[in-house]
Amino acid sequence: MAAKKHSKRTTADKTLKGRHTTDTTDQAVPDETSALAERTPVATAEAASAPTAEAKTADTPMPAEGETSQPDPTVPNQPTPGKKLSALDAAAKVLGETGQAMNCPQLIAAMAARGYWASPRGRTPHATLYAAFLREIQTKGEKARFVKTARGKSALRQAV
Numbered sequence: 001m002a003a004k005k006h007s008k009r010t011t012a013d014k015t016l017k018g019r020h021t022t023d024t025t026d027q028a029v030p031d032e033t034s035a036l037a038e039r040t041p042v043a044t045a046e047a048a049s050a051p052t053a054e055a056k057t058a059d060t061p062m063p064a065e066g067e068t069s070q071p072d073p074t075v076p077n078q079p080t081p082g083k084k085l086s087a088l089d090a091a092a093k094v095l096g097e098t099g100q101a102m103n104c105p106q107l108i109a110a111m112a113a114r115g116y117w118a119s120p121r122g123r124t125p126h127a128t129l130y131a132a133f134l135r136e137i138q139t140k141g142e143k144a145r146f147v148k149t150a151r152g153k154s155a156l157r158q159a160v
Contacts, residue, residue, distance in 0.1 A: 084117070085116050085117050086117070087111070087117050087125070087128070087129050087132060088129075088132050088133075088136065088145075089117075090111045090116035090117035091107050091111065091117075091129060091133075091146075091154075092145050092146070092156060093116055094107055094110045094111055094114065094116065095107070095146075095154070095155055095156045095159065096156055096159070098110070099159050100155065100159075101149040101150065101153040101154060101155035102153060102154070102155075103126075103152045103153050103154075104126035104127070104129045104130045104133075104152070104154075105126045107126075107129060107154075108125050108126050108129060130152070130154075133146050133148075133154050144157065145157060147160055
């Protein structure tokens, strides 16, 4: 391959490639920033690690010696109360309520109408939901919650 005759780049540009240097002496610091930094107290490591009287309360149960506190067991694939449903969980809930196979645009509309899940300003939430269906079916196999019934339609495995 022949070299370009009219290259716009010079050798000086090649030596500075990847180096982003800035001269900090030319940049002025606004007075508001320095005044704010002076007024803001800086927390030290000793102050942060020191227990306060408010941190220790009589209402907090402490485990006895030798005991460990264990988290409450949760059921897998079930969202905790007060948490928003994921798109897959909301789709499973809608498919369970309707009992029939639906395509992804219908599922997205039904999830939004019932208030289970709304797209966070995505352009193609139906495509994302369909990909999530396929991914769950591929990874979990027979244990997947969803099954494809027809081209573009999915249903709950237990409903089929």
